[in-house]
Amino acid sequence: MRDYGFSPARQDEIRKRWREGQSFSLIGRALGAPMQHARRFLYQSGGVRLAPQARLERHLGGSEREEISRGLAAGEPARQLAERLGRSPSTVSHEIARNGGRDRYRAAPADAAAYERGRRPKQAELAQRPVLRALVEAKLAACWSPEQIAGWLRWQFPGDTSMQISHEAICLSLYDPRRRQAIDRSLTRRLRSARPMRRPKIARRPTGRGIIRGVVSITDRPAEVEDRRVPGHWEGDLVMGARPSVVATLVERTSRYTTIVALPDGIKAEQVTPHLTRNLLGIPPRLRRTLTWDRGRVMAEHQAITAETGMPIYLCKPCNPWRRGTSENTNRLLRQYLPKGADLRTFSQADLDAIAHELNHRPREIHGYRTPAEVYADPLKPAHPRRARRPVP
Known part of the structure; x- marks a missing residue:
């Protein structure tokens, strides 16, 4: 994504103010930058917040995988390794089984595989289901809303989960730049709002412009x-x-x-x-x-x-x-x-x-x-x- 001269901290500030409901003019004035630059920066992401990938504390880390690898080489059972690491025995046993078993487990490849599995977003559902994708695109072209499409699919295919999808997944496929290969983004023009990017759920703050004061009813x-x-x-x-x-x-x-x-x-x-x-x-x-x-x-x-x-x-x-x-x-x-x-x-x-x-x-x-x-x-x-x-x- 192009940064338009915004540092990472200023990029986070733009996203934060946008989620708070501030207008582009307010964001531009607060950052001392042209409002067009803030708009174009957010337009790239479709108004969807792109959260950076991060490891959670509840997930196994690289040092813990090294301990598991050494313990397996020494012949320690999974339960003993789990007690030493302060983890659940099932967590350690699943980690070993997922990465080749006791004989083939290696810390570095296991850690790289875990990071790859944790990448988001995964391949979009519509990219994996071409029949469902064609049906969703046809309904969007007919000016159906994502909510109407999701509800109609549940009614039309009640027992077939492969032909069902949530309205949020359809919206993300339209707006999230990491998923746009899943669906034709030009279909946003067929939505009621016809906006090229999503608006924050919070109500937009008034800017003070055009407010009528001293109204006489x-x-x-x-x-x-x-x-x-x-x-x-x-x-x-x-x-x-x-x-x-x-x-x-x-x-x-x-x-x-x-x-x-x-x-x-x-x-x-x-x-x-x-x-x-x-x-x-x-x-x-x-x-x-x-x-x-x-x-x-x-x-x-x-x-x-x-x-x-x-x-x-x-x-x-x-x-x-x-x-x-x-x-x-x-x-x-x-x-x-x-x-x-x-x-x-x-x-x-x-x-x-x-x-x-x-x-x-x-x-x-x-x-x-x-x-x-x-x-x-x-x-x-x-x-x-x-x-x-x-x-x-």
């Missing part, structure tokens, strides 16, 4: 917003095109008047906020009351928008688009002009204004076939002054 929104009688309450959302192109929409709840905002810089909060603030400031002050948005990271700077525009922003709970029904319905109408596969970066703000103008001048049944533009203009009309009464003669 939609449940705190004024009651007048619900009945739509008071104009000036808006809903907002993002409309995605071909990644990463996107635009924002602002819809007034009472009139359904729509504004489309170009987002040429991206969809991060710091990129969206200036464009959104500028368009909100273009709304007449008497129609600038509240804004309701989805609880996405794009609203991480909602407090700055409120401070600039004076509009409180209320955020829905995650996965509750129905709480912004006006915005969702409008986005559906906009798909006539902004298809899902279109590159929305090719639309200038003038193009988006033309689309919004056309949409705002289409009659709506809910308004008695008046247009959203007409209903939106009603509260902006000046009030007629009352005529002065003539004095009674």
Whole structure:
């Protein structure tokens, strides 16, 4: 494996932080190295921890095998050797039988053979069973998960252990670089996550980026917003095109008047906020009351928008688009002009204004076939002054 300039100690630190759930950016900053190098280093192992081979204390060592060899040459029985070494008699007798018996036992070859037997991983199960391997690859290609494959095999071949395998063994065959010859690694793209390496089981630590602070829930929104009688309450959302192109929409709840905002810089909060603030400031002050948005990271700077525009922003709970029904319905109408596969970066703000103008001048049944533009203009009309009464003669 390539070390990318990381010492063994730093390699262990990368693996440790990855298992703790830290992101690549946090790992890179902690080690003072580019995050790409940490990602590429872990990518080689598929996110699987490669534990170095080590001898355990409960296993026989080289010096103990020398004692066994000398004792056998002197004619000592296995039980006497075991007592002298402080080992179980069965451990010593198995060691002798495994390595040629009393007449052919030699310490150095026995120690080398034990080390070879202890190497991990051993040949993968799928590499030893070509029929099972072909069946597993076919199911992975059909987008089955490893858990589904393992469970189906137990059900399909209940008495045949040669046609059964655990889901963990399938995952290791996909991700562990020491086992990848057992199965086509490109099949990771057929998994639901489509990730090239495994993620740690522990929850990933938050990095602090995109966290929405000071959230004001939609449940705190004024009651007048619900009945739509008071104009000036808006809903907002993002409309995605071909990644990463996107635009924002602002819809007034009472009139359904729509504004489309170009987002040429991206969809991060710091990129969206200036464009959104500028368009909100273009709304007449008497129609600038509240804004309701989805609880996405794009609203991480909602407090700055409120401070600039004076509009409180209320955020829905995650996965509750129905709480912004006006915005969702409008986005559906906009798909006539902004298809899902279109590159929305090719639309200038003038193009988006033309689309919004056309949409705002289409009659709506809910308004008695008046247009959203007409209903939106009603509260902006000046009030007629009352005529002065003539004095009674």
